Amino acid sequence: MEIREPKPDEAERILEVVDSSMTSSFRLSPQQIDGITDGQFADEAIAEKIDDEDTQLHVVETGEEIEGTIIAGFVEGRLEDEWGEVNWLFVDPEHRGKGIGTELYETATEALRDRGADHVCVTVLEANTEGHQFVERFGLEHDGDRRIEVAGESLVKYVYTDSDIDVELPTESRADESDAETTEFPETETTDGHLTATNDDGKTVYIARDEEESGTAASFHVTYEDEAHEEQYGYYCANCGSLDVSMDNMERLECRDCGNAHAERSKESYDDSHL
Structure with a gap:
């Protein structure tokens, strides 16, 4: 070539x-x-x-x-x-x-x-x-x-x-x-130092900034019902701020409001021949 x-x-x-x-x-x-x-x-x-x-x-x-x-x-x-x-x-x-x-x-x-x-x-x-x-x-x-x-x-x-680069x-x-x-986090507020969002029923949930999954438009973040992040509630869409995020049996996430989506990338599905 x-x-x-x-x-x-x-x-x-x-x-x-x-x-x-x-x-x-x-x-x-x-x-x-x-x-x-x-x-x-x-x-x-x-x-x-x-x-x-x-x-x-x-x-x-x-x-x-x-x-x-x-x-x-x-x-x-x-x-x-x-x-x-x-x-x-x-x-x-x-x-x-x-x-x-x-x-x-x-x-x-x-x-x-x-x-x-x-x-x-x-x-x-x-x-x-x-x-x-x-x-x-x-x-x-x-x-x-x-x-x-x-x-x-x-x-x-x-x-x-x-991995060893430490410059901007x-x-x-x-x-x-x-x-x-x-x-980064639309439709949220800070409550006692915790990032929170409110669902359509008025329930406050806590967003874990450091627990995220990639999305086609923005990340998804795990949400919890409590400040200690022990009882998981669901997922938060950082693209539109929605909590209406579904997960199918293949653990694929999709925001029902904006269509932001995530599909787990599998190393087994990668073909070395592309190198």
Whole structure:
């Protein structure tokens, strides 16, 4: 395989790779996928990224053609303060199992360091059901969250860094986290030092900040009937502030008010071939 920088006239094929990869591996609606591809990977967006000195793009060529092209993968990195950030990485489902994802990741991180990045982080959409375990295989750990707006919806990106890094995340991440703090727990109040919410019947429940499950729009937090957090009540949706959260027999959570959802990611379901 050959890894190189893309040309502006290859934007259409890049979009096809992104779309097929997201359709195959992301727990997103078609409207959400269209919102991401239209905003991030349309012809004009790719052209602007190619011209941006702080953004670096790489594509993978293989010897096998798909629909007249041989581009099988795409990665985007960006310099942000002293950080290098890998914020998108896609491999066409038809070409997985050949180590393309690993080659793209290593190329992007090496290029960012060559251009002066002291540290490298990776951002992965929460809805990317395979991407989290992919980056964890490189020793990276979840170190923060970032929100992005897609077609009027707020989606969450996880920020991954090396476990031994003890410096602030890139400026964009810090700004997003600051904004997130003010809206992290909507429809709540503090009662005697405890974070609480009230259900439709007027019952006060206690929210455990440190007991959370990921969601497609925001986290779910375990709630309790008592201050000591001994009698569990249910779950709280940090996206809309609702306590009307259901759990099915597969332990999948869903907010009945806003549709925020969580599906437990199973390590057994991960395929090493994506590396």
